[in-house]
Amino acid sequence: MRLILAQGMLGLNNGVFYAMLSLGLAVIFGLLNVVNFAHGALYMTGAFLALILYSYLGPWLGLEWLQIGFWPSLILVPLLIAGFGMLIERFMLRWLYKFDPIYSLLLTFGVTLVLQGVFINFFNASGTPYPAMPEMLKGVVDLGFMKFPKYRLFVIVFSVAVCGVVWFIIERTRIGAQLRAGTENPELVKAFGINVPLMVMLTFGFGTGLAGLAGVLAAPIYSVSPLMGANLIIVIFAVVVIGGMGSIMGAVVTGFALGLVEGVTKVFYAPAANTMIFLLMVIVLLVRPSGLFGRQS
Amino acid sequence: MTIAVLKTGADAPVKPMLQIKDLHAWYGESHILHGIEMELGEGQLITLLGRNGAGRTTTLRAIMGMVDRRTGSIRINDEEFINKPAHRISPDGRIGYCPEERGIFGSLNVEENLMLPPKVGADGMPLEEIFSMFPNLADVRKRMGTRLSGGEQQMLAIARILRTGARLLLLDEITEGLAPVIVKTLGTVIRDLKKRGYTIVLVEQNFRFATTLADRHYVIEHGKVIDRIEAADVESSMGRLNHYLSV
Amino acid sequence: ADGVSDDTVKIGVLGDMSGVYSTGFSGDGAVSAVKMAVEDFGGTVLGKPIEVISADHQNKADVASATARQWIDEDKVDMITDLTNSAVALAVQQLASEKKVITIATGAASSALTGESCTAYGIHYGYDTHALPVGTATAVVKNGGDSWYFITADYAFGHALEQNTGDVVKKLGGSVLGSSDVPLASTDFSSYLLQAQSSGAKVIGLANAGQDTVNSIKQAHEFGIVEGGQQLAGMLVLISDVKSLGTDVAKGLQFTTGWYWNSDDESKAWKERYEKYSNGAAPTFVHAADYSLTMAYLKAVEAAGTDDSDKVRAELGKMKIDDFFAKGGQIREDGLLVHDMYLLKVKDGGTDPWDVAEVARTIPGNEAYPALADSGCPLVK
Amino acid sequence: MLSRARLAPLALWALMLGFVLIAPAFLYPVFVMQLLCFALFACAFNLLIGFTGLLSFGHAAFFGGAAYIAGHVIKMWGFPPLLGIITGALFAAALGWVVGSLAIRRQGIYFAMITLALAQIVFFFVLQMPFTGGEDGLQGIPRGYLLGFIDLNQPLAMYYFVAAVFLVGFLLIYRIIHSPFGQVLQAIRENEPRALSLGYNVDRFKLLAFVLSAGLSGLAGSTKALVFQFASLTDAHWQMSGEVILMTLLGGMGTIFGPVVGAFIVVALQHVLSGIGSWVQVVIGGTFIACVLLFRRGIVGELARLLRISSL
Amino acid sequence: MTDYILEANDLTKSFGGFVAVNGVNLRIKRGSIHAIIGPNGAGKTTMFNLLTKFITPTSGKIMFNGKDITNWKASEIATKGIVRSFQISAVFPHLTALENVRLSLQTRLGVSYHFWRSKALLSELDAEAVARLDQVGLKEYAHLRAVELPYGRKRALEIATTLGLEPELMLLDEPTQGMGTEDVGAVTGLIGRVREGRTIVMVEHNLGVVAELADTITVLARGEVLAEGPYEEVSRNPLVMEAYMGVSAEEVEA
Numbered sequence A: 001m002r003l004i005l006a007q008g009m010l011g012l013n014n015g016v017f018y019a020m021l022s023l024g025l026a027v028i029f030g031l032l033n034v035v036n037f038a039h040g041a042l043y044m045t046g047a048f049l050a051l052i053l054y055s056y057l058g059p060w061l062g063l064e065w066l067q068i069g070f071w072p073s074l075i076l077v078p079l080l081i082a083g084f085g086m087l088i089e090r091f092m093l094r095w096l097y098k099f100d101p102i103y104s105l106l107l108t109f110g111v112t113l114v115l116q117g118v119f120i121n122f123f124n125a126s127g128t129p130y131p132a133m134p135e136m137l138k139g140v141v142d143l144g145f146m147k148f149p150k151y152r153l154f155v156i157v158f159s160v161a162v163c164g165v166v167w168f169i170i171e172r173t174r175i176g177a178q179l180r181a182g183t184e185n186p187e188l189v190k191a192f193g194i195n196v197p198l199m200v201m202l203t204f205g206f207g208t209g210l211a212g213l214a215g216v217l218a219a220p221i222y223s224v225s226p227l228m229g230a231n232l233i234i235v236i237f238a239v240v241v242i243g244g245m246g247s248i249m250g251a252v253v254t255g256f257a258l259g260l261v262e263g264v265t266k267v268f269y270a271p272a273a274n275t276m277i278f279l280l281m282v283i284v285l286l287v288r289p290s291g292l293f294g295r296q297s
Numbered sequence B: 001m002t003i004a005v006l007k008t009g010a011d012a013p014v015k016p017m018l019q020i021k022d023l024h025a026w027y028g029e030s031h032i033l034h035g036i037e038m039e040l041g042e043g044q045l046i047t048l049l050g051r052n053g054a055g056r057t058t059t060l061r062a063i064m065g066m067v068d069r070r071t072g073s074i075r076i077n078d079e080e081f082i083n084k085p086a087h088r089i090s091p092d093g094r095i096g097y098c099p100e101e102r103g104i105f106g107s108l109n110v111e112e113n114l115m116l117p118p119k120v121g122a123d124g125m126p127l128e129e130i131f132s133m134f135p136n137l138a139d140v141r142k143r144m145g146t147r148l149s150g151g152e153q154q155m156l157a158i159a160r161i162l163r164t165g166a167r168l169l170l171l172d173e174i175t176e177g178l179a180p181v182i183v184k185t186l187g188t189v190i191r192d193l194k195k196r197g198y199t200i201v202l203v204e205q206n207f208r209f210a211t212t213l214a215d216r217h218y219v220i221e222h223g224k225v226i227d228r229i230e231a232a233d234v235e236s237s238m239g240r241l242n243h244y245l246s247v
Numbered sequence C: 001a002d003g004v005s006d007d008t009v010k011i012g013v014l015g016d017m018s019g020v021y022s023t024g025f026s027g028d029g030a031v032s033a034v035k036m037a038v039e040d041f042g043g044t045v046l047g048k049p050i051e052v053i054s055a056d057h058q059n060k061a062d063v064a065s066a067t068a069r070q071w072i073d074e075d076k077v078d079m080i081t082d083l084t085n086s087a088v089a090l091a092v093q094q095l096a097s098e099k100k101v102i103t104i105a106t107g108a109a110s111s112a113l114t115g116e117s118c119t120a121y122g123i124h125y126g127y128d129t130h131a132l133p134v135g136t137a138t139a140v141v142k143n144g145g146d147s148w149y150f151i152t153a154d155y156a157f158g159h160a161l162e163q164n165t166g167d168v169v170k171k172l173g174g175s176v177l178g179s180s181d182v183p184l185a186s187t188d189f190s191s192y193l194l195q196a197q198s199s200g201a202k203v204i205g206l207a208n209a210g211q212d213t214v215n216s217i218k219q220a221h222e223f224g225i226v227e228g229g230q231q232l233a234g235m236l237v238l239i240s241d242v243k244s245l246g247t248d249v250a251k252g253l254q255f256t257t258g259w260y261w262n263s264d265d266e267s268k269a270w271k272e273r274y275e276k277y278s279n280g281a282a283p284t285f286v287h288a289a290d291y292s293l294t295m296a297y298l299k300a301v302e303a304a305g306t307d308d309s310d311k312v313r314a315e316l317g318k319m320k321i322d323d324f325f326a327k328g329g330q331i332r333e334d335g336l337l338v339h340d341m342y343l344l345k346v347k348d349g350g351t352d353p354w355d356v357a358e359v360a361r362t363i364p365g366n367e368a369y370p371a372l373a374d375s376g377c378p379l380v381k
Numbered sequence D: 001m002l003s004r005a006r007l008a009p010l011a012l013w014a015l016m017l018g019f020v021l022i023a024p025a026f027l028y029p030v031f032v033m034q035l036l037c038f039a040l041f042a043c044a045f046n047l048l049i050g051f052t053g054l055l056s057f058g059h060a061a062f063f064g065g066a067a068y069i070a071g072h073v074i075k076m077w078g079f080p081p082l083l084g085i086i087t088g089a090l091f092a093a094a095l096g097w098v099v100g101s102l103a104i105r106r107q108g109i110y111f112a113m114i115t116l117a118l119a120q121i122v123f124f125f126v127l128q129m130p131f132t133g134g135e136d137g138l139q140g141i142p143r144g145y146l147l148g149f150i151d152l153n154q155p156l157a158m159y160y161f162v163a164a165v166f167l168v169g170f171l172l173i174y175r176i177i178h179s180p181f182g183q184v185l186q187a188i189r190e191n192e193p194r195a196l197s198l199g200y201n202v203d204r205f206k207l208l209a210f211v212l213s214a215g216l217s218g219l220a221g222s223t224k225a226l227v228f229q230f231a232s233l234t235d236a237h238w239q240m241s242g243e244v245i246l247m248t249l250l251g252g253m254g255t256i257f258g259p260v261v262g263a264f265i266v267v268a269l270q271h272v273l274s275g276i277g278s279w280v281q282v283v284i285g286g287t288f289i290a291c292v293l294l295f296r297r298g299i300v301g302e303l304a305r306l307l308r309i310s311s312l
Numbered sequence E: 001m002t003d004y005i006l007e008a009n010d011l012t013k014s015f016g017g018f019v020a021v022n023g024v025n026l027r028i029k030r031g032s033i034h035a036i037i038g039p040n041g042a043g044k045t046t047m048f049n050l051l052t053k054f055i056t057p058t059s060g061k062i063m064f065n066g067k068d069i070t071n072w073k074a075s076e077i078a079t080k081g082i083v084r085s086f087q088i089s090a091v092f093p094h095l096t097a098l099e100n101v102r103l104s105l106q107t108r109l110g111v112s113y114h115f116w117r118s119k120a121l122l123s124e125l126d127a128e129a130v131a132r133l134d135q136v137g138l139k140e141y142a143h144l145r146a147v148e149l150p151y152g153r154k155r156a157l158e159i160a161t162t163l164g165l166e167p168e169l170m171l172l173d174e175p176t177q178g179m180g181t182e183d184v185g186a187v188t189g190l191i192g193r194v195r196e197g198r199t200i201v202m203v204e205h206n207l208g209v210v211a212e213l214a215d216t217i218t219v220l221a222r223g224e225v226l227a228e229g230p231y232e233e234v235s236r237n238p239l240v241m242e243a244y245m246g247v248s249a250e251e252v253e254a
Ligand SMILES: Nc1ncnc2c1ncn2[C@@H]1O[C@H](COP(=O)(O)OP(=O)(O)OP(=O)(O)O)[C@@H](O)[C@H]1O
Pocket: B027, B028, B030, B032, B050, B051, B052, B053, B054, B055, B056, B057, B058, B059, B100, E040, E177, E178
């Protein structure tokens, strides 16, 4: 039982990343009808930017004292990634909307390869540890059934909050209202004088920014490696197929839940843990092809 | 069928607000509008009449840039709009558009729907005034768009553009599928708006509703204006109109 | 055939240039060591130039074997070395032997290379999964760590290391409670560590290497496992790993290695030369092995008067290998280089940044490695 | 006089056959064999994307899966090489049936994501099944004797065997495209609801196309396993699925010769650039982006357009 | 055999909470042309989709020639004699006109799954395909790709293809939509010609066409049947005038 709880906590910890990434993917897909394959790579880039800002930027600039730590990175990196995402949207994706959405998938796949390749070249394929975990988050908390690292607990709490905020923005504010309206009827929203192309660009930036944020959060846990996003993105796709692209809530809940399921599976039959999510996907496809939270089409 | 020659109204006494010349529009490959010509002075109200599928909705959508392709000339307050991107048309022309299918967003509640279109002018109606004009809406402020009755949706669609400060309103079949009592309310509202100096293009199947309001009628068929009837001439043109519109 | 084929002696360094083993084991460091040896040898042998080429096998056996195949078929490589990653080494050794080309694996550890998968042209130089636990596991069990749980890199090397370590533990009366197989280059070991923790074993044996080892040790600390009373035993640890862990995390860690730069003056001198040669990068024992084997190979070519594989292999078997790296070394029929090993213990930093450990015990070659009679190699039966 | 529309395909046929026949005289045979295996793989993939309009992001599962099965039956069960690769192909077809049945429940972008995820299950199986050798791969697959007497360890014998497999596969694909079945596939790709309204059971056609494509990919995979005497995780990895998409896209989706050209370019590129390490990935990714943005028709597709020929 | 080739009983379809078709009863007389009219969004296309099983009804029953076909698959329905056209033109754009028509003939050969045979064997169908094209005046366009045909001819090609299946029952969704006056005339004439020996159900906004062709008219409004009968009767029905034509009953009287 203790082990189930403990693995469950770890699962939840992974679920954080499933949730944050599928959230960003859902935001992007919802408005642009683009499946952003590069989402995993942007998550990886986020982690690397955090690492670079701390360990490499100073030396590169010849300013040895310059070390941008975790907290500033938590704000800076998502912005940088969002900016990068917006460039991709503005100069590449935008030309593809009028074609089959398959082309945007392939484009972002290409972007993934480029990003991976670049980082493998500069940092090699194995992981580099991120040394700047904030002091106050070092150490463990005794949860009774296990000792759980403070930082990981922070990540869980923080990302639940982020998901909540995103949900609030999308579902409860005027910007969110515009986004949701844009999803429903982009043509009319445009006719109301809202600059939909700009909004699309910002949304893409926002979605990718979330990936960057997840990357920063991941950096102190997993070592930062060029392939960290590659395997994740496929899991995220399965999460998305299971959850359905219907709702923001759906993405988040499915993400956390599947992390949990995966964690608990490790207790019973560890080798199946990797496949568990994919098997669930098969079952969902058989029973409810549009996904758990998806709109029936 | 007879195709009447369009009489251009050179004697329009008011400042022209909207002038359309040789407007063509396409959906994909289908060529829907074949050279629409019309004009409208400030503060006036015109209606577009015609049978189902004649192209009236498409005329409004073409003005809003919501067709796949359009050519010709659309001038609003002497500014050319034919090449404007869709999202600049409403703000630059201070246009409010109320689409045929009402365009209420199901995932937004009434207030969010109301607040969605950005302001295009300073003199938009404040919310209180809107709610006093449509008391029904005040009661359902927090209800989601999908849950509204047809009448409520229609009112919301009109209210939504009044808030923005638009001066030129394009209203498409606002009485469609509504109970007579709501139609009457809408009639009052439109009259009121006209009094306040709004310029209005009304697409209507409900001819009776239209005649009481309009300064002028355009009859559209197969994407062309086939006749133009001034309010004063309606009585004498009843025969012609019946021919155009009845079966 | 006498003389040198194609008028050059070509050495191929097939290593992990970008992956988990690219620092410490393989990578540029290995290429430098081989090149340095070639230069030290004079750049020519039997009057013919010596050429060194290198490639990245990306830890993929198929990439490695395709590269090796082309090296042999097209580029006429005479000897292939490094071969860090046991899966790679096994694949290439097999292929090369079919084509009668000598391979000298260093970074790879699996004892299968000279055991059941041995070949007539395959040599294993430096250490293996049999020798590693002899020092470390023995020391740990003798200290009371008699129940083990393994975290194992899920491929040839990890399984061999787990197997061999388990044998040592059991022989000394200890027990193995279980194991978790972890894919190579994982970044999150937490759930496996929890399994290990809840198994109640006194010792968590890390049957992995490189970055994997570093990450598992780090995360064990992160989850408070060591404070919780369990002991970690890294079965393959490099001094570069110790450095990247930091001595506070690694303090007290014991590990077995094939060479330690600070064990004698000759080694110290070589380390200094190597550092100069490779712009300041310090060598690990794998790099030392790379240097040593290159020298040995070239000497054998010279002695044989040809680069013909059969003759060179015979010379290598006859030679005594006794340099700064291998003391009392001998390459046996099964391809194994038997030499002394060292049990090191992490200490607080000395004067040199690389002075992270002290030699706790020198393990004589015949204790570290099984006797030829006990070799699983079909060639010696 | 032959018209341009007839001459151009003939020229390409001649070029391809000529190359296949004499290539080993001036190129490293193993390299050419690799080219041919990937060319067949890309053609098989193209059957789906180019002629049925389905983007599978999981074709590595069939390529790699078949490689393992062929390797296993040849190495452990002593199957002769030809029977071995046919077994591999049949296995891939069966796997294709399973994956296809699930995936065609969703369309477009979802289809791609589902095939990707399902292929990942296959990947994990390959990783964990005892007979596959996990990360080590399945090594040392003997080439053996073709039909009992042709020694495939002879480089040229092996080469012409692979060339024959390629040509048979290519001709089969050519025939499928130009069969009554192919005609229906094209109809489905162009207007699925219309095909349905004409009485075609669209799902069954798609599934059969999927199975054929999977089986032929399997043929390519098993052959590659025999060439390298190796089945490895790389063959089943999603990046392989991406590579075959690139080959097809680059050469020209929905063209006959495009995938062959695309495969040649990609494989040659990887070969030539192998010295620059991981920059290869960057180049490949960049090529992807360029293809998608600049010439979605691919090389052969653009050529056909320049020559104003409807298909090449 | 009943007099009615197709009967829909109490057919209902709801999307989420929204009921697009609500308890519609529809009976189509054999050999007639039956028009369905009604305001936009009345549920006409949805009706077509239900009748051809492109979507599954929420409830209700569909009978074809006295047989219950409610649970048949779309492709099955098509092969058994109910073929539809689409509101937006539906051809195979990159196939030639001939190939388009041939696809509808091909089903009879039973070779559609034969991936190992050459499509040359389909040429035995060419003569008939050309005849079909001739019927709609497209003979000289046989080798042009469909995408190159003007809009009106595409609709004609679509009808020729539909005819290839020799359907007992044809469902045409707005066959004249988006056409110029001359094309409307041509298509009307074409429908008049091909009605011989079959039943046609059409959705059409162009009342001229409806008046000329239809024997019976069903008026749908908000998913329900508002009126049914011959054109003269329906067009005078005050409910219809109000809901569809937009003139109220008093106006008519006045
Ligand atoms: N998105 C579209 N794509 C293709 N054709 C369209 C589209 N929208 C409308 N049409 C066609 O354009 C023509 C004109 O339509 P429009 O909506 O302008 O008619 P209308 O006069 O407003 O009639 P009503 O609203 O009564 O149907 C019709 O034939 C219609 O079928």
